[in-house]
Amino acid sequence: MKQDIILAGVGGQGILTIAEVISQVALSQGLQVKQAETHGMSQRGGAVQSHLRLSDAPIFSDLIPLGSADLVIAVEPLEALRYVQYLKPDAMLLTSVGAFVNIGNYPPVEDVLAQVAQWPHHALIDADRLARAAGSGRAANMVVLGAASRFLKLDQAALEQAMAERFAAKGERVVEVNRRAFRFGRTAAAAYLLGLDKGGTSVSVRTWVDSLTTEHLAQPEPPDAPYFEPLASGEQLSGAEIAAVESTLQNVYDEGRKTLFEHEVYQIIQLVGAISPPKHIFVPKDELLSDQALDSFPGEKVVCKLVATDVVHKTDAKAVVFAPKRSDLVRGEIDRLMQRHADKDVRGVLVVEFVEHTHQVGSELFVGIRATREFGPVIAAGLGGVDMELLATRMRPGQAVAKSPAADLKAEEFLEQFKRTVAYELLSGQARGHERSVSDGELLRCFRAFLLLAQRFCVDRGADGPDLAELEINPFAFRGQRLVPLDGRARTAPAARTSAPRPVANIAALLEPASIAVLGASATSMNFGRIILNNVLQAGYDPQHLFAIKDGLRELDGARCVASLAELPHTVDLLVVAAGAEQLPKIVSDTIACGKVRSAILVPGGAGETEGSAELAIAVQKAIAQGRAGRDDGPVFLGPNSLGVLSRPGHYDTLFIPANRLNKHLDQPARRVALISQSGAFIVSRMSNLDNLNPAFALSIGNQLDLTLADLTAAVGQRDDIDVVGVYCEGFRDLDGLAFARALREVTRRGKEVIFYKAGRTQAGRTAAAGHTASVAGDYDVALAAAEQAGAIVVETFKEFEQLLELCAALHGKSVSGTRLGVMSNAGFETVGMADALVGPRYRLELAQTGQGTVDDLRAILAKGGLANLVNPRNPLDLTPMASESVYQAAAQTLLDASEVDALVVGIVPLTAALQTGAEEVGNATALPQRLGALFAAAHKPVVAVVDSGEAYLPLVQQLRSSGMPVFRSADQAVRSLGRYLTYRANWQG
Amino acid sequence: MRYRLLLGDEAIAQAALDAGIGGAFSYPGTPATEIFEYIAKNAKASSGEVSARWSTNEKVAYEEALGMSWVGKRSLVSMKHVGLNVAADPFINSALTGVNAGLVLLVADDPGMHSSQNEQDSRFYGDFAQVPIFEPGNQQEAYDFVLRAFELSERRKLPVMVRIVTRLSHSRGNVAVLSEAELPVVDQRDRPPACSWTLVPAIARARYAALVQEQTALIDDALHSPANTLHLAGKRGVITCGIARNYVLEATQGNGDLSMLHLGQYPVPAELVRRLVDHCDDILVCEDGYPLVEKKLVGLLGVPAKRIRGRLSGDLPATGELNPDIMAAALGMAKEAPQALTDLANRPPQLCRGCPHIDSFSAIVQATQDWNPMLFSDIGCYTLGVAPPYRAVHTCVDMGASISMALGASRAGAWPVLCTIGDSTFAHSGMTPLLAAARADANMTVVILDNATTAMTGDQSSLTTGPGLMQVLHGMGVDPEHIHVIEPLHNRQDENVAMIRKAVEHKGLSVVVSARACVQSKHKPTRIEMGLDKAPAAQA
Structure with a gap:
């Protein structure tokens, strides 16, 4: 028996431990052993190897001669390749896939693995x-030993035993972890070889082995491998790629830097095999670029770029120069560059191959990813180059830059979004004067790599290492339809963490409570608590199920009093807390401790939203977290700073607005609408403006210290009694934007409409140091894009919010089959104005082309009304001020019935004697409100009215609205809002 | 007798223990470190039966060993080859004093410079001192020869050198070790006659004459030693020294009908060489080190009618470590092997992630970037600071040279002059030049990189670290105003840069102690032990 083994790895990876265990077993089996180590200077971070020779005959040399080794056991793939000259032709090359990236020119990981996979006998495992x-990342070398045990001519049990003895002093747990590691490695190696036997490629087999469970791995033999279909590569980052990128980030972190240098950015995208950067060499400060190195650059010119920790925008800082490829000239430029920036923290110069390209608009691409606090990882792509921010701000949203949360996104979906940008129009050669500069396949490959990086690294990675805050290439240039990065930036920063889960099932108790308790009502004055108590009663809540937490009283305003939460006779569904903010932490603790509350509304403000109250907010959150520790039930909290909740299904109202300030129409049936708002005042203002809105729910969510916008949107949106949800949002809790987008997707998937207004358009997060990604895909932009992609109707003004809310509420039952608009008015300017407004940002309508039948019908109606000579019988229909109510009604009905019309706008300029528009007339049965109201009620298609006139005609407006028909106060606005609505319905639900 | 798997270093250490040493003496240095460490971990060391404390440096270690020998206990002193330069003075002179109880000098050479500044061959030192040398070729011989060396040392009353190379130091192999019952009985010895070790000229002349006289006996020892073997076969001959024999046997695998002379004990027995040369026409001399035997054999004029090949002739590479492939080529027996992948990215050794030296160097570089500083440095992990991105090491010559060279540079009027030296290197050889610099108030800045350990050789204790280091600095008379302590952390970069600038701008000697524990160290010193925080005042 004779076996010569090369062990390879990087200093500190533990190959010598592997060697020692093997040697011990060989000794115990009476074999001769030689095991030569190389360490010392290369103790850490450098290449380390060991020659291990086993034989039953005397061994002479401690070193293995070239071409004689039977086995390579490597803990690192690049190191595995370093010793192939020692191998016999049939030797086994075993290596872990984990790249140890502590050098600047580490090749793409999958390329290295492919090189290993070319060796006839090889095995790859992700140790x-x-x-x-198995329980500890430190046991990786024992995984490799376990894998190697397949190929060693030694007793397996003895190997495992020797390994266990080695760790015995560290306790049973460590032994057990290493034992598992050993077995996992042994089984994984067998699985890999089995997979190859079944026709898998190295990549597809590794993906399969990665999918094996710990139960599989703990078995002595692997499960049967599938017959492999060729796997679509790049569906996910391989374990090896993740480890390699991790390692690069860790290096930066360990050097105490947050910002990556350009070549490190290139390294990352190169490691995942996404894009080949141009030839580049980093020349550290005080070092010379050798002639040989310079000669290796293609072309006649090179670019020298300053590498400094405090120079971000290199071009702006004049830190980029071009030089002919001659060593004296290049060195001169490097020296000048260094001198010019002597005041900076210069680390060296990056010498890069010169790539021929123009800076013309549309010849450069930008792609970036970043970690956002609200939405987690996001991706953005658009026109690149120095003008990109200008273009992004001056163009309509979505035109210059495609951006989207990346967490749930597929590359194909993002490519579709990107195709809607001007950038794609230019790059794909659709615009005049442009040729296609990049293939869709290349774009897809690039987006996929960025997305995979974002999903994996622009997130909270806990103890796994630093998080990637931002990584971008701006610009990419193009060479033969391939992308060539010309500059890249990236930085690390801790990513936002998801907050602890809440027992959201209890939101149901909040929305429809079977019992309510109010804490903080004064017996002597009409304080907030007392108002709330009264409002709850006035909303029709059964006093039998209402309690006031009040010591020393038996009853307050008809509600039964109990001295404390603990003394509640049974569990209540809802507790309304209207005490002082400073008492909140204690009340919250008590609420959880008493175990008798399912949900609570915290009314007091001054707990987080104001300056100096952050500590109180933290105390409240702490009280919630501590109270809830280790339990998944208990109360949920709405607020603090919640104006309250109006719940018509729950028959209660805690909005502390006195009835004489806002008529909530509690006597009328509620409509299938919910309002969720961070601002209570926003809700009551909308309710005041839209007098007949009558929402089923109005939820003021306040500071979201516990329940978040996403929680409530999900809970309300899934209710069968809600069709439309209006959301006003100022800011999300950490990663709640992402949860909100997911909730939105679910709600809109059920055919419901969500109108979304996002406040906070200021340049949050856009500091001078921030990258382009942050400036073109800032928090606000991302929130809008995310909501829109999830199916919300995103509005940008309060007016638009109201109008869309009104349209959605009124038209939910109508069917929308297209965007062809019928338009009529008794004023020419209105028909012209409406026609002018057919196309706008985010919507596109057409004027319905009236067919001959419709024209004939209209002609007959006009003739009957004596308007034959005055009015053209076509759409848009200008009825002139002469038109009477009967002409109005008949014409409207004709247009509405016409198959070529999908929706109708009826303009009414009431300043005409031909119509009954006065306050005293609008109630007449023959007046337009009644005629059009009946028409609206019967219609299957959307109909809206416009009354563009002063205060005197409010009664007309109100009368029209009372039929349920949406009414606008300006014709062009009506078309814009209806345009948004129809486009949305036709696209999203159609 | 039982078999154990031991590193060459460990075999030596086990033999020394089995030879009944009273103490082991050493200073860490690759590849000799493990010898001492093995002994220090042995129960005999923890019980106090065998003394094992790291010495300040190799010279001190050798002298300690000599002192132990004088009082009648066997002693082992081990070091790397360049350590013997430091200990050369006592070593050479101890050949004149002779020894009382057995004294073995174990010196580990580093052909190929795996982790050393040079690849000097210590056999020349032994030859020069005229003492016996053993050169084991494998782990078993390492064990056997050390036992033999103690016996010979006492028989000839001379220190005996055992010379090994990195490859043997750091390679494990099967070793048959003696059982307790088989161990040699070591007699307790009396002290030597008074004054006989006092090398005043009158005594020294007599001792040297005796040493020269003794050479014949030493050659005779070697001639009859089983460590040296002659096998006459074909007309092609090979002389192998120590480990080189393994490579020749590996290459030939018993083929080729070679005549072989193997040398494992010196002085070179001329008789054996003569018999081989008479028998053969072509002789390849294989030595993993400098060509000592080849030089003696060829002399100035060569051997008439014989072809003597080796490192001098160019048949073997003039420098570097030998291996089976070199031998196979020289003997015309090379095999086919796959091509090495030449385009693989290199992976040179680097400072560890989170290493305090990284932050020390970046602070030094930033603090001095406006000037053209001279950055003298020394031996330790921090020598890696020569590489990018730090480029903060301009010299590394020998232990302690950073401070002495900086002193020399400052005396030439150069400015700014900085030097970096580790805490353990400072104890080894940095204190004497610093004393001179303090007395002269030389215009230079000494940065002591105190990581509280001897990191590069694997975390051995350091004698001058933390508050102890401070006491030394104060005791040497460095102006306390100009002793600064910084903590090399990235988030302290600005203050550290300011502190170093202040130190450099001071016209006179300043010492900056950059204190943070080695990230690899098993022993994690507290901030008080690092001298970063003051110990709380003792209660009255």
Whole structure:
């Protein structure tokens, strides 16, 4: 028996431990052993190897001669390749896939693995992942030993035993972890070889092995492998790629930097095999670029770029120069560059191959990812180059830059979004004077890599290492339809963490409470608590189920009093807390401790939203977290700073607005509408403006210290009694934007409409140091894009919010089959104005082309009304001020019935004697409100009215609205809002 | 007898223990470190039966060993080859004093410079001192020869050198070790006659004459030693020294009908060489080190009618470590092997992630970037600061040279002059030049990189760290105003840069102690132990 083994790795990876265990077993089996180590200077971070020779005959040399080794056991793939000259032709090359990236020119990981996979006998295992699965990342070398045990001519049990003995002193747990690691490695190696036997490629087999559970891995033999279909590569980052990128980020972090240098950005995108950067060499400060290195650059010119920790925008800082490819000239430029920036923290110069390209608009692409607080990872792509921010701000949203939360996004979906941008129009050669500069396939490959990086690294990675805050390439240039990065930036920063889960099932109790308790009502004055108590009663809540937490009283305004929460006779569904903000932490603790509350509304403000109250907010959150520790039930909290909740299904109202300030029409049936708002005042203002809105729910969510916007949107949106949800949002809790987008997707998937207004358009997060990604895909932009992609109707003004809310509420039952508009008015300016407004941002309508039948019908109606000579019988229909109510009604009905019309706008200029528009007339049965009201009620298509006139005609407006028909006060606005609505319905639900 | 799997270093250490040493003496240095560490971990060391404390440096270690020998206990002193330069003075002179109880000098050479500044061959030192040398070729011989060396040392009353190379130091192999019952009995010895070790000229002349006289006996020892073997076969001959024999046997695998002379004990027994040369026409001399035997054999004029090949002739590479492939080529027996992948990215050794030296160097570089500083440095992990991105090491010559060279540079009027030296290197050889610099108030800045350990050789204790280091600095007379302590952390970069600038701008000697524990160290010193925080005042 004779076996010569090369062990390879990087200093500190533990290959010598592997060697020692093997040697011990060989000794115990009576074999001769030689095991030569190389360490010392290369103790850490450098290449380390060991020659291990086993034989039953005397061994002479400690070193293995070239071409004689039977086995390579490597803990690192690049190191595995370093010693192939020692191998026999049939030797086994075993390596872990985990790249140890502590050098600048580490090749793409999958390329290295492909090179290993070319060796006739090889096995690849992800030792780091398997070790973590076994219980400790530090056991990776024992995973490799376990894998190697397949190929060693030694007794397996003895190997495992020797390994266990080695760790015995560290306790049973450590032994057990290493034992599992050993077995996982042994089984994973067998699985890999089995997969190859079944026709898999190295990549597809590794993906399969990665999918094996710990139960599989703990078995002595692997499960049967599938017959492999060729796997679409790049569906996910391979374990090896993740580890390699991780390692690069860790290096930066360990050097105490937050910002990556350009070549490190290139390294990351190169490691995942996405894009080949141009030839580049980093020349550290005080070092010379050798002639040989310079000669290796293609072309006649090179670019020298300053590398400094405090120079971000290199072009702006004049830190980029071009030089002919001659060593004296290049060195001169480097020296000048260094001198010019002597005041900066210069680390060296990056010498880059010169790539021929123009800076013309449309010849450069920008792609970036970043971690956002609200939406987690996001991706953005658009026109690149120095003008990109200008273009992005001056163009309509979505035109210059495609941006989207990346968490749930597929590359194909993002490519579709990108195709809607001007950038794609230019790059794909659709615009005049442009040729296609990049293939869709290349774009897809690039987007996929960025998305995979974003999903994996622009998130809170806990103890796994630093999080990627931002990574972008701006610009990419193009060479033969391939992308060539010309500059890149990235930085690390801790990403936002998801907050602890809440027992959201209890939101149901909040929305429809079977019992309510109010804490904080004064017996002597009409304080907030007392108003709330009264409002709840006035909303029709059964006093039998209402309690006031009040010591020393038996009853307050008809509600039964109990001295404290603990003394509640049974569990209440809802507790309304109207005490002072400073008492909140204690009340919250008590509420959870008493175990008798399912949900609570915290009314007091001054707990987080104002300056100096942050500490109180933290105390409240702490009280919630501590109270809830280790339990998944208990109360949920709405607020603090919640103006309250109006719940018509729940028959209660805690909005502390006195009835004489806002008529909530509690006597009328509620409509299938919910309002969710961070601002209570926003809700009551909308309710005041839209007098007949009568929402089923109005929820003021306040500071979201516990329940978030996403929680409530999901809970309300899934209710069968809600069709339309209006959301006003100022800011999300950490990662709640993402949860909100997911909730939105679910709500809109059920055919419901969500109108979304996002406040906070200021340049939040756009500091001078921030990258382009942040400036073109800032928090506000991303929130809008995310909401829109999730199916919300995103509005940008309060007026628009109201109008869309009104349209959605009124027209939900109508069917929308297209965007062809019928338009009529008794004023020419209105028909012209409406026609002018057919196309606008985010919508596109057409004027319905009236067919001959419709024209004939209209002609007959006009003739009957004596308007034959005055009015053209076509759409848009200008009825002139002469038109009477009967002409109005008949014409409207004709247009509405016409198959070529999808929706109708009826303009009424009431300043005409031909119509009954006065306050005293509008109630007449023959007046337009009644005629059009009946028409609206019967119609299957959307109909809206316009009354563009002064205060005197409010009664007309109110009368029209009372039929349920939406009424606008300006014709062009009506078309704009209806345009948004129809486009949305036709596109999203159609 | 039982078999154990031991590193060459460990085999030596086990033999020394089995030879009944009273103490082991050493200073850490690759590849010799593990010898001492093995002994220090042995129960005999923890019980106090065997003394094992790291010495300040190799010279001190050798002298300690000599002192132990004088009082009648066997002693082992081990070091790397360049350590013997430091200990050369006591070593050479101890050949004149002789020894009382057995004294073995173990010196580990580093052909190929795996982790050393040079690849000097210590056999020349032994030859020069005229003492016996053993050169084990494998782990078993390492064990056997050390036992033999103690016996010979006492028989000839001379220190005996055992010379090994990195490859043997750091390679494990099967070793048959003696059982307790088989161990040699070591007699307790009396002190030597008074004054016989006092090398005043009158005594020294007599001792040297005796040493020269003794050479014949030493050659005779070697001639009859089983460590040296002659096998006459074909007309092609090979002389192998120590480990080189393994490579020749590996290459030939018993083929080729070679005549072989193997040398494992010196002085070179001329008789054996003569018999081989008489028998053969072509002789390849294989030595993993400098060509000592080849030089003696060829002399100035060569051997008439014989072809003597080796490192001098160019048949073997003039420098570097030998291996089976070199031998196979020289003997015309090379095999086919796959091509090495030449385009693989290199992976040179680097400072560890989170290493305090990284932050020390970046602070030094930033603090001095406006000037053209001279950055003298020394031996330790921090020598890696020569590489980008730091480029903060301009010299590394020998232990302690950073401070002495900086002193020399400042005396030439140069400015700014800085030097970096680790805490353990400072103890080894940095204190004497610093004393001179303090007395002269030389215009220079000494940065002591105190990581509280001897990191590069694997976390051995350091004698001058934390508050102890402070006491030394104060005791040497460095102006306390100009002793600064910084904590090399990235988030302290600005204050550290300011502190270093202040130190450099001071016209006179300043010392900056950059204190943060090695990230690899098993022992994690507290901030008080690092001298970063003051110990709370003792209660009255």
